[in-house]
Amino acid sequence: MKAAVSPAFDELKAALGPGGWTQDPAEIAPWLTEWRNRWTGRTPLLLTPRSTKEVARAVTICAAHGVAIIPQGGNTGLVGGQIPHGEVLLSLRKMRAVRDVTPLDDAMTVEAGLTLLEAQQAASAAGRVFPLSLAAEGSATIGGVISTNAGGTQVLRYGMMRDLVLGLEAVMPNGEVFHGLKRLRKDNTGYDLKQLLIGAEGTLGVVTAATLKLFPVMRSRAVAIVGLETAAASVELLARAKAETGGGVEAFELMKRLGTDLVLKHIPDTREPLESRPEWSVLIEIASGTAGGADTQMERLLEVAFEEGLITDAAIAQNDAQRAAFWRLREEHSAALKPEGGGWKHDVSVPISQIADFIDEATAAVERFHPGARVSVFGHVGDGNLHYDILPGVGEDVPAFIGRWKDGSRIVHDVVARYDGSISAEHGLGRLKSEEVLRYKTPLEIETMAAIRRAIDPQRIMNPAVLF
Structure with a gap:
């Protein structure tokens, strides 16, 4: 992958035109820091396309020059996958259209920059429900929750985002558009390509629109x-x-x-x-x-x-x-945890029947490793997903505590692995866990996923620091 060069920037600016890009540090700054202030990145150019056609033009130009891209939705991710570190930042927030709502199909097609709350409101206006719900729904975007396979609070009844997507439109790493916006519940005609893009954290393409499942309103x-x-x-x-x-x-x-x-x-x-x-x-x-x-x-x-x-x-x-x-x-x-000075945060899942055993074993291990640490547990019992967070003791030196994060998290993740669980239940891997997960995936899993990525993005220009 070559370094970003000015000829690519000139072509990108010309392709997207006025209002489709900026290099103004003040305009870019809000999109360079994630919510917990753990990562602050940098980018030479922020692209804000207004259509799938413009996204395709931008990706085609970046592919021709070997310029890396970080796609970004609402910047609500918690594992740093949306923060650029020198790559071109491509924001979908101007693509907010509700393309159609078809109640008889219990489906609607929306663009990737629409917020989750706006999608819920569009469904409600048609007498239907789009059930995915999470705390950041006012700013999280449809493209972002698809790319991270978000879960939220109603997975127990409706499933993850992966279960709520009928079709996708996406720009692939070579700039071609995958036209997969279908409203079908059944389509057994080979590999389900949209499922590769769901949860891929922007590594296999840029999601630009999706057809989503809708449900009846409960009385x-x-x-x-x-x-x-x-x-x-x-x-x-x-x-x-x-x-x-x-x-x-x-x-x-x-x-x-x-x-x-x-x-x-x-x-x-x-x-x-x-x-x-x-x-x-x-x-x-x-x-x-x-x-x-x-x-x-x-x-x-x-x-x-x-x-x-x-x-x-x-x-x-x-x-x-x-x-x-x-x-x-x-x-x-x-x-509420944030004002306590920071902590070791974990988004994990274990079999539902073993939730209590996991909590007991992990807490005992943490207390042996760091006496005085405070353990906060909350999450979704119905799908085994726990947010297992460890805070410094009252009056403890916070920077010193944070400095032990990596070793402390390894202890928690090793307990998760013993219960045949997952070290990322709904937040994705991002920059935070892409290296850590190598400890828990089998060589076959890692090589298979790496082979898929090599086939689809041979230059590794899409979110290059994330996944395999």
Whole structure:
């Protein structure tokens, strides 16, 4: 890969025209630092194409000159994959069109720069639901959540982003356009090429548009927060919730006391939902296609859970404002950890049945390695995805603590591996974990993925520092 040279820049500027590029440091600066301030990058040129045709022109020029590209959506990624370190930065944020919504197909086609919230609103306007939901949905873009295969809070019922995409349009590393925008549920005609692009973190091409699955609007919804004595009880409660609702559980979010306390401490206008202040709590959301059905199911579930000793306390949201307040306690966990000075953050998954065992073993290992460290656990019990974060002890020297991150994270990841889990459940690998994952992937897996990349991007110009 050759260094970026001015002839390429001149061609890129001419191809995208006024408004399609900038070298103004002030305009570029907001897109060079990720949310946790862990990476601050640099780029000689920011491209802001307005159409798939312009993206194709830009990629064709970069390919001809061997110039590397970092595609970027809303810059909400947490593993640094969207931050350039000398590469050309290609932002899709100007491509925000809703191309079509077809309720009879339960599908809509949108461009990659549309935010997740805007996609949800477009579906709602057509009397449908696009179910992917996460805390950053107001700024995360469709292209970004596809490229990282985002999960969010409703994977239990609807699946990951990979499960919600019917078709894709993408510009490949040679500048050709993959026209794969289909609304089909069944298409057994060979390899599913769109699935290669989903979760590829921009390494195999630039996603420019997608056709997404839509779902019916549920007629009733109930949200509760319940207290538990142990994390193990949450797994048993999940099984009971599935049985009592016939699959009506949309979200099942675990929270340890430390994280909840930090939300109450650092996030304004938040309140303790349970007077008993349990060590563990779970936010449960049930949705039903019948009026009042969710409330009936929630009440029955909690009655059974109390009888069986699975829960110690419970509060049911009585209106939309209370539902939003309950969800805010969960969604603000990441923001609430930030003022504590930083920590060793982990996005991992293990088999659901082994969640409690993993938490116990990992916590014991961390405490042996770094006595006094504080462990915060929150995440999605329904799919085994935990955000396992380790904070410095109160009054501890934070820079010294952060300096032990690599060794401390290796301890956590080794425990994950013993449970046949994954060191990246929904955030991707990015710059943070692309090297680390080599410890846990088999040689066959690594070589197969590297071979795919060599075949599609032989110059390695697409997000070159990420993946294999």
